[in-house]
Amino acid sequence: MDVADLSPAQARERFRTGERVPTAGWCRGWTQANLIAVPAALRYELLLFAHRNPQACPVLDVGEPGAWSTELFSGDLRTDLPGYRLYRHGTAIADLSEVTAQWREDLVPFLIGCSFTFERALLAAGVPVRHLELRTNVPMYVTDVPCESTGNLAGPLVVSMRPVPRELVDTAVEVSGRYPLVHGAPVHVGDPAGIGIGDLDRPDYGDPVQVREGEVPLFWACGMTPHQAVLASGVEYAIGHLPGHMAIMDVRDDHYRVT
Amino acid sequence: MDVADLSPAQARERFRTGERVPTAGWCRGWTQANLIAVPAALRYELLLFAHRNPQACPVLDVGEPGAWSTELFSGDLRTDLPGYRLYRHGTAIADLSEVTAQWREDLVPFLIGCSFTFERALLAAGVPVRHLELRTNVPMYVTDVPCESTGNLAGPLVVSMRPVPRELVDTAVEVSGRYPLVHGAPVHVGDPAGIGIGDLDRPDYGDPVQVREGEVPLFWACGMTPHQAVLASGVEYAIGHLPGHMAIMDVRDDHYRVT
Numbered sequence: 461m462d463v464a465d466l467s468p469a470q471a472r473e474r475f476r477t478g479e480r481v482p483t484a485g486w487c488r489g490w491t492q493a494n495l496i497a498v499p500a501a502l503r504y505e506l507l508l509f510a511h512r513n514p515q516a517c518p519v520l521d522v523g524e525p526g527a528w529s530t531e532l533f534s535g536d537l538r539t540d541l542p543g544y545r546l547y548r549h550g551t552a553i554a555d556l557s558e559v560t561a562q563w564r565e566d567l568v569p570f571l572i573g574c575s576f577t578f579e580r581a582l583l584a585a586g587v588p589v590r591h592l593e594l595r596t597n598v599p600m601y602v603t604d605v606p607c608e609s610t611g612n613l614a615g616p617l618v619v620s621m622r623p624v625p626r627e628l629v630d631t632a633v634e635v636s637g638r639y640p641l642v643h644g645a646p647v648h649v650g651d652p653a654g655i656g657i658g659d660l661d662r663p664d665y666g667d668p669v670q671v672r673e674g675e676v677p678l679f680w681a682c683g684m685t686p687h688q689a690v691l692a693s694g695v696e697y698a699i700g701h702l703p704g705h706m707a708i709m710d711v712r713d714d715h716y717r718v719t
Numbered sequence: 720m721d722v723a724d725l726s727p728a729q730a731r732e733r734f735r736t737g738e739r740v741p742t743a744g745w746c747r748g749w750t751q752a753n754l755i756a757v758p759a760a761l762r763y764e765l766l767l768f769a770h771r772n773p774q775a776c777p778v779l780d781v782g783e784p785g786a787w788s789t790e791l792f793s794g795d796l797r798t799d800l801p802g803y804r805l806y807r808h809g810t811a812i813a814d815l816s817e818v819t820a821q822w823r824e825d826l827v828p829f830l831i832g833c834s835f836t837f838e839r840a841l842l843a844a845g846v847p848v849r850h851l852e853l854r855t856n857v858p859m860y861v862t863d864v865p866c867e868s869t870g871n872l873a874g875p876l877v878v879s880m881r882p883v884p885r886e887l888v889d890t891a892v893e894v895s896g897r898y899p900l901v902h903g904a905p906v907h908v909g910d911p912a913g914i915g916i917g918d919l920d921r922p923d924y925g926d927p928v929q930v931r932e933g934e935v936p937l938f939w940a941c942g943m944t945p946h947q948a949v950l951a952s953g954v955e956y957a958i959g960h961l962p963g964h965m966a967i968m969d970v971r972d973d974h975y976r977v978t
Contacts, residue, residue, distance in 0.1 A: 504763035511766065511778060519770060524870065611783065 464488040468708045472540035480542045480557060482597035482666070482704035484576050484589075491642070491713050492706035493520055493533070494572040494683030495541060496690065497699045500525040503568040505610050509689060510572070512608035516617055516685035518573035518641045520709070526565040532709050533571060538563045543702030545687070550694035559699050567699065572683040573642035574706050575620055577713045578635065585635045587628050590669040597704035598622070599663035600682050604656025605647075607685060615689030618664070619647060619655065619679040623671040632678055641716045648679040655679065665703035723747040727967045731799035739801045739816060741856035741925070741963035743835050743848075750901070750972050751965040752779055752792070752830040753942030754800060755949065756958045759784040762827040764869050768948060769831070771867035775876055775944035777832035777900045779968070785824040791968050792830060797822045802961030804946070809953035818958050826958065831942040832901035833965050834879055836972045837894065844894045846887050849928040856963035857881070858922035859941050863915025864906075866944060874948035877923070878906060878914065878938040882930040891937055900975045907938040914938065924962035 463471070463486045471487050483492055498506050503525075510517035521532040528537045539558040546554040546562055556562070576598070579589050591598045598620045605617040624632045629649060637645035648655050660677060661668045665684055671677050690698045701707060722730070722745045730746050742751055757765050762784075769776035780791040787796045798817040805813040805821055815821070835857070838848050850857045857879045864876040883891045888908060896904035907914050919936060920927045924943055930936050949957045960966060 504766060507763060507766050507770065508781060511770065522767060 468710055469535070471708050472535040475542040476536070476539045478557060480705065483542060483706045483708060484579065484598055484704065485592045485595070487708050488580055489713055491520070491709040491711040491716060492574040492576040493709050494574050494686070495537060495569060495699070495701040495707050496572065496686045497537070497567040497569040498690070498695060499564070499697055500566045500568050502612070502695060505613050506570060506686065508610045509607070509613040509686065510570070512610065513685065515644060515647065516607065516681040517683065518643065519570060520573050520641065521571040523569040525568050527569065528563060530569065530571060532711050533707055534710050537569050537707065541701050541705055541707050543705035545700045545702050547690050547695060547698040547700065549696060550691050552691065555702055562699060564697065570686070571707060571709065572686060573716070574683050575636070575643045575680045576706060577642040577716060578639040580713060581635050581639070581717070582632060585631050587624060587632045587635065590623055591667065594669060596669065597666035599660070599668050600665035600684055600703060601657045602664045602688060607689065613689045613693050615685070615692035617647070618682040618684040618688050620682045621660065621677050621679050623669060623675040624678050625675055629676050629678065636680065638718055639716050640718060643681045646678045647681050650676055652677060727969055728794070730967050731794040734801040735795070735798045737816060739964065742801060742965045742967060743838065743857055743963065744851045744854070746967050747839055748972055750779070750968040750970040750975060751833040751835040752968050753833050753945070754796060754828060754830060754958070754960040754966050755945045756796070756826040756828040757949070757954065758823070758956055759825045759827050761871065761954060764871050765829060765945065767869045768866070768872040768945065769829070771869065772944065774903060774906065775866065775940040776942065777902065778829060779832050779900065780830040782828040784827050786828065787822060789828065789830060791970050792966055793969050796828050796966065800960050800964055800966050802964040804959045804961050806949050806954060806957040806959065808955060809950050811950065814961055821958060823956065829945070830966055830968065831945060832975070833942050834895070834902045834939045835965060836901035836975060837898040839972060840894050840898070840976070841891060844890050846883060846891045846894065849882055850926065853928060855928065856925035858919070858927050859924035859943055859962060860916045861923045861947060866948065872948045872952050874944065874951035876906070877941040877943040877947050879941045880919065880936050880938050882928060882934040883937050885933055885935055888935050888937065895939065897977055898975050899977060902940045905937045906940050909935055911936060
């Protein structure tokens, strides 16, 4: 069975039983989300940071302290993503397949929109998506664009990149712009140096893809941005997804499409 | 000097020196906001409640605990609104001209968008605004529409009402819809009973206005909604503005207009 045809529950079961793989292209028609779980003492700061940076950090759902499922994610957040990253005092200390033992009782899980959600719409509009063709992870970059900060959380904007044929740039902007809660239209088109990206071949997260002759790199705000704030701000403890290894939600992608 | 021509600083000075008056029509071109200040222990809940009810509770700005000004409001939140309402354990216990003595060190002020902000645009589009003509307060009603709740905050949607000539309803919807952060388009058009309003002549807040022959009542989500949640949820302590007696912000109304 093609992974695009799996239901969210089927995909989550495969991840729960050990499959570690980026989720771009999985579960066609279903929403994907970034996970960042922080101690309850920091939940106000994180929600305010998200509120102040809505394009990078659109909050789709929030759990209660210690909860491992939410209204829009009926699986187990501790086991049903294909990979996790553990943060301590602003350092990524481990990548893990499941985090049952690490899921502290005070952790509040936030599920943040992901641009994988609108890739089906890009394809339907005739916009090719290179990392889907290559079955790799999307390339992500830490920019030099600062986010709006809060008292204890600050950090740079993270972006994902997709190369788009020049004649389809307008289409890609328009189509993704219809999904404002999963990052919407690109934040930057063209010159990577304009947002502080030195070398497209060396993404900070995910896999590089080639930008071919006649193509323009398009940069979308990325849900790794709160992870980056956790790193930059020395947050005591946090659990996130492994970049590109998303939570697959029980909500249709069309739910986030505005007309 | 017409109050429409005052700057925010001039208006705030008049309120600080004791003028108690609804602010509809004041400071043409400047944004107005609802105030609700809650104890820091409840700030996460309030921000989450706002996030889950964005049309009624669009957060324009938030202060630090104990602060009495914010980035977008350079006056003194304790004195520079024309009136205040004090809440204790879910009861409105006093209406006050200033709240310096009541402003606890743990209070976190939230400034929430107000539909007064788009009334200039309605007038410019030829849509009459009855309460401006009458120089009264806008009528507001507690509906039977429940908000999305959080663990500790729940309550009904509050709406403001403006009667609009039938042939201008589409215009009013379209014009206000361009201001999504100050409540945007109406949430309900026509029959008051459809949202649980029994008698238009008896608003829960503000002054009644007549709906004349050929006019349709339009209902907009209202920033009194978080006040109502404070009441319905028995919140220990909170300070809000007096209904219709808004905080006049240092931000142009055009800032909240989307094109």
